[in-house]
Amino acid sequence: MPQPGQLGSQFGGDDWIIRKLADFERMLREYGPANILATAGINVIPDGVLVNGLMQFKRPDGTVGVSVDPTTGTFVAYDATGSTPVARFGSLIETAPTEYGVEVLVGSTWVRLGNQTTTWAGVSGKPTDFAPLVTSPVANATNAVNATEATHAAQADGSEYGWTNNVAGSSFYALWVGNDGGFHFGRNVSSERYKENIVSHIVDPAGVLALRPVRYDRKPTYRYPTDAQGNRLIGPAQRFEGAKNEFGLIAEEVAQTLPEIVTHYNGVIDGVRYDLLGVALLPVVQALQEQNDKLTAAARAHGWDV
Structure with missing residues (x-):
């Protein structure tokens, strides 16, 4: 075992050792408060493990962006203030307590993703009126397309509606498909008023x-x-x-x-x-x-x- 003075002589003297120990002490004092892993640990929980530490993820301005619930392991995202939750991934609280999934705050309502039904009436921000593309005497040309018209328009292309539908009414028309850019439908007319150069x-x-x-x-x-x-x-x-x-x-x-x-x-x-x-x-x-x-x-x- 080295005698006093022997260790110091190997590394530059006792004064050198004292200075190095002082440097280590200072580094430990600085490292302690900044150590984000000081509370880190892995604990066993029912059906899984819980990683403690790194529980908050802050933005550059210091507000909390994401946190992890230490009990359930749920990730929670916050608004710009860092105080109001706007999304959760894991254990659900607002939409289906005791279940797991993803829920987000839409306006003032929490919505569980993948488990909701969207209806036309429930869509917000949709326009109530549509500007006409062309000047036309057709009635209601400037109004929003009603549900019946929208349904028929959607069924006109790639649907069995055309040949399975019993057409009601007192007049019927054979249709042409035009070779214009949109391949539009038109009546198959044969009146003289539509023709010229007849021979x-x-x-x-x-x-x-x-x-x-x-x-x-x-x-x-x-x-x-x-x-x-x-x-x-x-x-x-x-x-x-x-x-x-x-x-x-x-x-x-x-x-x-x-x-x-x-x-x-x-x-x-x-x-x-x-x-x-x-x-x-x-x-x-x-x-x-x-x-x-x-x-x-x-x-x-x-x-x-x-």
Whole structure:
């Protein structure tokens, strides 16, 4: 064991040791009040552990931003004053005591996240009136869309409403889908007041008679998952089977003999105007009627009872 003076001689003398001990003492005095882990500890509690210490998280201005309840371990967030709780994560107090989850202060009401039902009437800050996009004589054009109109607008696209709904009223309209930017719906009108440059059109009956009715299956379609903005997400495509054993015409074949009833999309043959097929059949029927009249007249000229 070193004798007095021996240890000091190894580290620079007794005075050097005294100065170092004084430095350590000063550092300990400064460290004690600033030690945020002075009260830290880990205790066993039912169904878990409780970490004591670091119980408050202060903002730069000194106000409390987040604290941890030492009994339940619940995280509590505070408002700008650091005195009023505005959110809790853990043991619920305001919305469902004895249960666990997340609750936040919305206005003056505590709301439990994931356990509430939002209704249109309960949404605050919604506008009561909408400025018209265009000048229009349509009644109520400047009023907010009512619930019925909003429901129908939402069901017009991507819904089964159109073909499962019994339409009431005294007038019915066939609809077109326009090729404008919004693919809007419109009545399929045929009045003279909507038309100009009206001339007769000759349809070759042979072209109509050359059409080939077929049966076919539609190809399946695939839809990839997307987010709310329509961006494609990672994941497999969902397959939708096409209709089976359908009956109709092939647009490319129709275009060879009766192009008047073929539709194009982006410059490519796309569909058949089946509604115009009846119009195209009129010359066929008229030709048959003319032939029938001639045969009838010839038969009667020979004394046949026709």
